[in-house]
Amino acid sequence: MPETTIxxxxxxxxxxxxxxxxxxxxxxxEAGYRHIDTAQVYGNETEVGQALAESAVPREEVFLTTKVWHDRLVPGDLERSVEESLARLGTDYLDLLLIHWPSPHDQVAMADYLPALQAVQRAGLTRHIGVSNFTRAHLDRALDILGEGALLTNQVEVHPFLQNRALIDKCRAHGIVVSAYMPLAVGKVMRDETLSRIAAAHGVGPAQVALAWLKARGIVTFPSSTRDAHIRANLAAFELTLGEEDLRRIAALDRGERLADPDFGIDWD
Incomplete structure (x- = not known):
């Protein structure tokens, strides 16, 4: 598994x-999280910046990620959008900048927007660059354009019901860290009998089992919650070690259930 700086x-x-x-x-x-994931399209970069400014945690101790939406991929506009994100976030650099989705139907050529992304990095506006929702075919094209080692991560949907093994193997073969969104399958993990039984055996909840499973696979994730107890429980899940039988039973839950599938012309592979 590739080492991660995330x-x-x-x-x-x-x-x-x-x-x-x-x-x-x-x-x-306050609980100890040191990685925040946001995006232009979330419409909350300003509030994220305010929370960082109000925190006693120094900016340099927080790994901050944002993403360029697909309507800002044209070179020139991409760079302007990043400057706007930095202004909203109240910082002069990002730790990670991602292309949120490939350009729908290739309206903007990858050979144009990926070099623009790399130019932002070379200008010192972000420490690392990566992609999100890139398929294996997209990664092949990206690697041809930027070469090996340019992309830190591919952020994709991964949870017990969509385990995305072929894509994860592809990323690992090229030293690209896998980061997972929707790790709890929008709450569906809480209603799964297998995860509930495993959780009961460990004295935790199903959400913690799902998060511990991702950690065991070497996948970075960033669960979301508005409840203090859940925020702290999600962090504690990364101290949980699952047994081989637990992992085998979770592996059997894969059913290819994709929850994020907008009409952007993505041919999932």
Whole structure:
């Protein structure tokens, strides 16, 4: 498995806004989270920046990720969008900048927007670059354009019901860290009998089992919650060690259940 410089777990901010987001981030940082995941399209970069500014945790101790939405991929506009993100976040650099989705139907050529992404990195506006929702075919093209070692991560949907093994193997073969969104399958893990039985045996909840499973696979993730107890329990899940039989039973839960599948012309492979 590739080594990662991304703290694991992180705190996800999708669908969080306003005072709810600021309070949740305050709790997460106090609890020990040091990785925050946001995006231009989430509409909450300003609140994330405010929470960081209000925190006693120094900026340099927080691994901050944002993502460029697919309507800002044209070279020139991509760079401007990053400067806007930095202004909203109240920081002069990112730790990780991702292409959120490949350009729908290749309206903007990957050979144009990936070099623009790399130019942002070379300008010192982000320490690392990566991609999100790239298939194996997309990764082949990206590697042809940027070469090996340029991309830190591919952020994709991974949970017990969509284990994405072929894509994960592809990433690992090229030293690309896998980071997982929707790790709890939008709450579905809490209703699964197998995960519940494993959880009961360990004295934890099914969500913690799902997160411990991702850690066991060497996958970075960033669960989201607005409840203090859940925020702390998610962090504690990374101290849980699952047995081989636990992992075998979870592996059998894969049913290819994709939850994030917008009409962007993605041919999942």
């Amino acid at each position: 703290p694991n777990p992180g705190f996800g901010t999708y669908r969080l806004n306003g005072d709810t987001l600021r309070q949740s981030l305050r709790t997460a940082l």
